[in-house]
Amino acid sequence: MKTQPNLVPTRLATPAGETAAHHNLKAPSRFNTLPVSAGIGLKPEHYQALLDQLPEIGFLEVHAENYMVAGGPYHHYLSRLHEHYALSIHGVGLSIGGDAPLDEHHLSRLVTLLDRHPPERFSEHLAWSSHSGEFFNDLLPLPYTEERLKIVCEHVDQVQTRLKRQILLENPATYVQFAASSIPETEFLSAVVERTGCGLLLDVNNVYVSCINHGLNSRDYISALPCNRVGEIHLAGFSRDTDAAGAPLLIDSHGAPVADAVWNLYAYALELTGPVATLIERDNNIPPLPILVGEALRAQNLLLSRVDAAIEEPML
Amino acid sequence: MNRTPEADFRQALLNPELSAPAGLWAWNGSDPTTRFDVYRNNVIVSLIEALESTFSVVQRLVGEQFFRAMAREYLREHMPNHPVLARFGDSFPGFIAEFEPASSLPYLADTARLEWARVQAYHAMDAGPLSAETLQVALSEPERLPQLRISLHPSAHLLRSQYAAVSLWAAHQDLIPLSQVDPWQPEQALILRPQLEVEVIPLDRATAAFTACLIDGLTLGAAVDETLNTHSDFDLNAALALLLQRQALHVLSY
Numbered sequence: 384m385k386t387q388p389n390l391v392p393t394r395l396a397t398p399a400g401e402t403a404a405h406h407n408l409k410a411p412s413r414f415n416t417l418p419v420s421a422g423i424g425l426k427p428e429h430y431q432a433l434l435d436q437l438p439e440i441g442f443l444e445v446h447a448e449n450y451m452v453a454g455g456p457y458h459h460y461l462s463r464l465h466e467h468y469a470l471s472i473h474g475v476g477l478s479i480g481g482d483a484p485l486d487e488h489h490l491s492r493l494v495t496l497l498d499r500h501p502p503e504r505f506s507e508h509l510a511w512s513s514h515s516g517e518f519f520n521d522l523l524p525l526p527y528t529e530e531r532l533k534i535v536c537e538h539v540d541q542v543q544t545r546l547k548r549q550i551l552l553e554n555p556a557t558y559v560q561f562a563a564s565s566i567p568e569t570e571f572l573s574a575v576v577e578r579t580g581c582g583l584l585l586d587v588n589n590v591y592v593s594c595i596n597h598g599l600n601s602r603d604y605i606s607a608l609p610c611n612r613v614g615e616i617h618l619a620g621f622s623r624d625t626d627a628a629g630a631p632l633l634i635d636s637h638g639a640p641v642a643d644a645v646w647n648l649y650a651y652a653l654e655l656t657g658p659v660a661t662l663i664e665r666d667n668n669i670p671p672l673p674i675l676v677g678e679a680l681r682a683q684n685l686l687l688s689r690v691d692a693a694i695e696e697p698m699l
Numbered sequence: 700m701n702r703t704p705e706a707d708f709r710q711a712l713l714n715p716e717l718s719a720p721a722g723l724w725a726w727n728g729s730d731p732t733t734r735f736d737v738y739r740n741n742v743i744v745s746l747i748e749a750l751e752s753t754f755s756v757v758q759r760l761v762g763e764q765f766f767r768a769m770a771r772e773y774l775r776e777h778m779p780n781h782p783v784l785a786r787f788g789d790s791f792p793g794f795i796a797e798f799e800p801a802s803s804l805p806y807l808a809d810t811a812r813l814e815w816a817r818v819q820a821y822h823a824m825d826a827g828p829l830s831a832e833t834l835q836v837a838l839s840e841p842e843r844l845p846q847l848r849i850s851l852h853p854s855a856h857l858l859r860s861q862y863a864a865v866s867l868w869a870a871h872q873d874l875i876p877l878s879q880v881d882p883w884q885p886e887q888a889l890i891l892r893p894q895l896e897v898e899v900i901p902l903d904r905a906t907a908a909f910t911a912c913l914i915d916g917l918t919l920g921a922a923v924d925e926t927l928n929t930h931s932d933f934d935l936n937a938a939l940a941l942l943l944q945r946q947a948l949h950v951l952s953y
């Protein structure tokens with residue numbers, strides 16, 4: 384039995400919570416298996432502090448590829464922490480968005496990992512990272528065409544079949560657009576969700592970054608998505624640059640605290656998604672554990688306010 | 700419309716002098732190359748940083764600027780061929796050995812080999828050590844002893860260097876003062892992770908030669924003969940006692 388910190392308000396489990404007919408509250412719970420709470424990315428520098436302090440967070444997320452090793456401290460600490468926290472495994476190497484067939488070896492490594500540490504959730508990206516046997520270690524953009532949509536759906540189907548579970552697909556942060564693209568990103572994502580039955584990992588920072596970078600409205604972007612299919616939200620920090628014309632170019636750095644504008648957009652997103660598991664994503668300039676836990680707490684408070692709002696809304 | 704952008708991306712990602720691939724645009728009409736540079740930077744910098752974290756002592760021996768230039772050269776021919784970065788860089792020590800601008804530091808490649816072995820030991824399969832009793836029982840059967848095979852712990856890696864790669868590494872962990880290190884002194888070490896911590900265990904030349912025989916799968920009889928051929932001072936009992944005590948031994952077979 385897991386002894387997860389009980390951050391999910393008990394009201395959610397009461398008959399009152401059960402009968403709350405608000406579609407935003409009910410829909411995600413059909414496929415969302417992460418606790419409706421805030422989590423943090425698990426970093427080796429925090430292994431011992433987490434075990435010692437067991438802070439009140441709802442789940443931990445790891446990058447799948449970091450744990451595709453035979454043994455050692457990574458598996459040791461992940462196993463021990465998974466006894467206390469729900470686990471989200473987040474892949475960065477499947478190259479689902481690429482035009483090439485998925486790497487069978489990598490799929491097998493993933494199956495092995497998910498057997499060893501059965502996670503409460505697995506997610507991947509709408510991006511590509513490998514081509515012709517080379518791995519680029521970045522989430523690269525794809526053209527949004529009918530042709531590519533078909534390929535991406537086949538890839539998602541293949542992954543869900545191999546892993547025997549529904550996965551979440553994350554919206555990317557992008558810096559360029561393809562002249563060949565004929566489908567807006569939100570429509571592309573909606574179609575993948577529709578055709579494959581996968582869920583969405585809504586990265587609110589990625590939405591903000593991409594919308595600034597491409598002159599789009601971030602609220603419109605979110606409301607164009609099937610928000611009832613969001614199984615997890617990511618919050619992260621960005622860095623600032625400018626493009627060749629001097630326009631702001633935001634970079635999804637995962638190296639800074641979540642920006643105020645992203646917190647505001649998160650509050651807006653929660654109105655559409657309902658309360659949903661939310662991750663503070665930090666991969667660079669990793670601060671001491673209490674700082675991350677503090678950011679998670681801030682997300683947790685926003686989440687709980689949505690739980691309250693959802694319950695108070697009259698039944699439809 | 701059959702052409703997909705991946706191949707164009709690859710070229711442009713790895714060659715900073717090229718402009719962005721054709722077929723890209725920005726909403727404000729700006730030159731997409733500046734935007735494409737974000738990807739270029741992510742790819743190159745993240746892979747260089749992956750090498751830096753594995754080969755941190757090498758980086759300190761040559762300085763950040765030199766290391767980054769060397770790593771960038773390496774990437775031209777050795778992009779990772781899978782997404783598991785713990786296994787990226789296996790050919791970097793060999794590359795360093797051949798890298799002309801680093802030839803004045805001949806101990807650099809072996810220092811890199813030691814660092815690579817430490818990362819591999821860190822992530823190696825977990826296994827319990829051989830118990831003293833099991834070894835004792837085997838040693839008490841002299842007629843079977845020459846046929847005995849002793850395998851090493853799955854995390855075990857042996858480094859045999861013509862240079863003081865082990866001391867150079869230790870000096871950069873603040874274990875010994877750098878001023879005491881004579882880089883031209885040959886050194887040997889066993890890299891091992893019996894539990895959660897990786898250990899670097901200095902070995903004398905004879906014990907290292909014997910350990911190499913065990914790693915190669917030789918029987919005890921053949922391993923001792925081979926070691927005595929080159930090291931007449933070899934002390935089998937002392938070597939076995941050390942390897943047993945450091946939990947470097949794994950299983951016995953005949």
Ligand SMILES: [Fe+2]
Pocket residue numbers: 553586589617664
């Ligand atoms: Fe994300």
